[in-house]
Amino acid sequence: MKYPNSNKNYVKPRESASNRGMSLEEDINTTNRYYLTSDIAVVYKKPTPITIVHVDYPKRSAAKITEAYFKVASTTDYNGIFMGRYIDFEAKECESKTSFPFSSIHSHQIRHLTDVLRHGAIAFIIIRMVAYDKDFLIKANDFINFYNSTSRKSLPYDWIEKNGFVIEKTYKKPCDYLQVVERVFELWVRK
Amino acid sequence: MKYPNSNKNYVKPRESASNRGMSLEEDINTTNRYYLTSDIAVVYKKPTPITIVHVDYPKRSAAKITEAYFKVASTTDYNGIFMGRYIDFEAKECESKTSFPFSSIHSHQIRHLTDVLRHGAIAFIIIRMVAYDKDFLIKANDFINFYNSTSRKSLPYDWIEKNGFVIEKTYKKPCDYLQVVERVFELWVRK
Numbered sequence: 047m048k049y050p051n052s053n054k055n056y057v058k059p060r061e062s063a064s065n066r067g068m069s070l071e072e073d074i075n076t077t078n079r080y081y082l083t084s085d086i087a088v089v090y091k092k093p094t095p096i097t098i099v100h101v102d103y104p105k106r107s108a109a110k111i112t113e114a115y116f117k118v119a120s121t122t123d124y125n126g127i128f129m130g131r132y133i134d135f136e137a138k139e140c141e142s143k144t145s146f147p148f149s150s151i152h153s154h155q156i157r158h159l160t161d162v163l164r165h166g167a168i169a170f171i172i173i174r175m176v177a178y179d180k181d182f183l184i185k186a187n188d189f190i191n192f193y194n195s196t197s198r199k200s201l202p203y204d205w206i207e208k209n210g211f212v213i214e215k216t217y218k219k220p221c222d223y224l225q226v227v228e229r230v231f232e233l234w235v236r237k
Numbered sequence: 238m239k240y241p242n243s244n245k246n247y248v249k250p251r252e253s254a255s256n257r258g259m260s261l262e263e264d265i266n267t268t269n270r271y272y273l274t275s276d277i278a279v280v281y282k283k284p285t286p287i288t289i290v291h292v293d294y295p296k297r298s299a300a301k302i303t304e305a306y307f308k309v310a311s312t313t314d315y316n317g318i319f320m321g322r323y324i325d326f327e328a329k330e331c332e333s334k335t336s337f338p339f340s341s342i343h344s345h346q347i348r349h350l351t352d353v354l355r356h357g358a359i360a361f362i363i364i365r366m367v368a369y370d371k372d373f374l375i376k377a378n379d380f381i382n383f384y385n386s387t388s389r390k391s392l393p394y395d396w397i398e399k400n401g402f403v404i405e406k407t408y409k410k411p412c413d414y415l416q417v418v419e420r421v422f423e424l425w426v427r428k
């Protein structure tokens with residue numbers, strides 16, 4: 047998805063947050079393609095949800111959407127299957143050095159993570175701390191417990207360092223989260 | 238999603254096929270909402286994949302997509318978690334009385350079903366035979382085996398009747414496919 051950024055007349059909308067997130071998203075997509083072609087797992091990013099208002103149907107060419115709006119997602123962005131298990135996660139970049147704002151994750155998404163956890167999913171959040179060039183995997187359970195028990199508006203970085211698991215990057219797997227998942231969720235035990 | 242249909246100048250595009258499917262889609266969405274609120278399962282339809290070409294960012298109002306096109310889906314439309322298991326399916330309406338054309342399911346989707354099956358998913362196809370007002374669940378495995386072993390271009394209705402499982406409709410669950418899933422995939426045995 048390309049957003050115009052050269053025209054100074056554009057007002058930067060909230061959606062530009064997903065612009066900043068592009069590179070984590072691309073790293074995860076690359077990694078997911080590797081997992082798929084290596085037969086490790088089947089995980090996809092869901093398409094961006096939009097509300098279509100108007101579609102033109104020109105003769106002899108493809109239908110063109112001429113009016114549509116971004117919609118708030120009811121679920122997380124990623125899900126799939128790994129080692130026979132349903133996995134579900136959200137991924138966000140974080141510019142702050144000191145904390146991850148809870149406002150980065152919609153309440154719908156927290157409810158969704160709570161729902162899938164109750165049904166036996168492997169659920170987590172990936173946070174890229176841009177300033178430290180580090181990706182962390184945080185179990186959804188830990189995230190939700192902290193979220194529900196605090197009056198804070200963000201997850202402090204020291205909490206992330208203590209409770210999160212660093213995700214390794216390689217050329218083929220720029221965000222190799224499943225290596226962490228396998229270890230942290232002890233999948234070999236449950237098989 | 239609303240498509241204009243009153244203007245006679247519009248050429249009906251291929252995408253209008255998804256218009257015909259609207260009512261099965263709505264029945265599945267209603268059923269999925271029931272499953273969610275009754276804590277039976279968490280299953281969602283994925284958003285329609287589109288390629289965004291241009292977005293306007295008017296001051297003081299929401300970003301507006303002014304040029305976008307429909308994209309072929311790389312996966313099936315529905316996935317989620319039921320009884321701790323990953324489930325994945327595609328749903329299609331069929332107007333023909335005699336057979337279900339294979340062209341209704343993209344080759345990407347057949348490949349995707351093959352992928353998730355190999356990883357241990359519960360995978361299937363729901364076909365609504367409009368003429369008979371009947372919904373059938375067909376195991377992805379059975380569908381793919383037949384698809385790979387025939388030179389036919391469609392699934393004959395007698396094959397569907399013999400190999401498919403009729404899905405019941407109730408007011409709250411207008412397409413109660415999980416009742417069939419639980420029985421047909423013998424989920425209580427594997428728990």
